[in-house]
Amino acid sequence: SPYPIRLQGPVCKGFGRGGKDLGCPTANLPDDDNGGIGTGVQEMRGKVDTGVFYGFAKVIPPSSNDHIDHTTLPMVMSLGWNPFYKNERLTAEIHILHEFENDFYGYDMKVLVLGYIRPELDYVSREALIEDIDTDKRVALNCLARPDYARFAEDEFFVDDK
Numbered sequence: 001s002p003y004p005i006r007l008q009g010p011v012c013k014g015f016g017r018g019g020k021d022l023g024c025p026t027a028n029l030p031d032d033d034n035g036g037i038g039t040g041v042q043e044m045r046g047k048v049d050t051g052v053f054y055g056f057a058k059v060i061p062p063s064s065n066d067h068i069d070h071t072t073l074p075m076v077m078s079l080g081w082n083p084f085y086k087n088e089r090l091t092a093e094i095h096i097l098h099e100f101e102n103d104f105y106g107y108d109m110k111v112l113v114l115g116y117i118r119p120e121l122d123y124v125s126r127e128a129l130i131e132d133i134d135t136d137k138r139v140a141l142n143c144l145a146r147p148d149y150a151r152f153a154e155d156e157f158f159v160d161d162k
């Protein structure tokens with residue numbers, strides 16, 4: 001199994017494809033290989049199929065007086081080929097299952113990918129897409145509640161805020 005997969009890097013601006021409009025903002029990891037200490041997104045190439053994944057994520061505040069929630073939280077991630085780069089680069093978009101008061105563009109984010117939910121689909125309607133996202137979130141929470149997965153929230157990867 002390729003899991004767990006550890007990804008890390010600063011949260012980047014996306015194409016604003018309406019994540020927030022769908023009630024599902026997705027934080028993007030850098031699309032280069034030098035995102036941070038951990039693995040880069042491109043290293044997932046050949047290890048896994050594209051699609052929707054679940055796991056844990058943590059946002060790292062740039063300073064100790066920044067009060068953003070920096071606990072380890074459940075996440076769903078969409079991994080796909082980026083049409084902007086002629087489908088030659090992978091893009092990782094992470095939705096954290098948590099209400100944040102503020103955006104956290106530029107903040108470092110750690111992502112621990114633990115399993116696969118489904119392939120990407122072409123949606124005929126916005127409603128169908130939203131329905132699937134809701135299902136993905138439930139699947140993620142159910143999987144992560146299993147003791148074997150819950151222990152990954154305590155993974156050493158998440159201990160240091162660096």
Ligand code: ADP
Pocket residue numbers: 011012013014015016017018019020021024025026027028094095096097098099100102103104105
């Ligand atoms: P973009 O196209 O720039 O990715 P989105 O509409 O997808 O725009 O919004 C993503 C941004 O929303 C993230 O970079 C982050 O700063 C913020 N955000 C707020 N809440 C969340 C959340 N629960 N999960 C992910 N990102 C969130």
Ligand code: MG
Pocket residue numbers: 014015016017019025026027028093
């Ligand atoms: Mg996004």
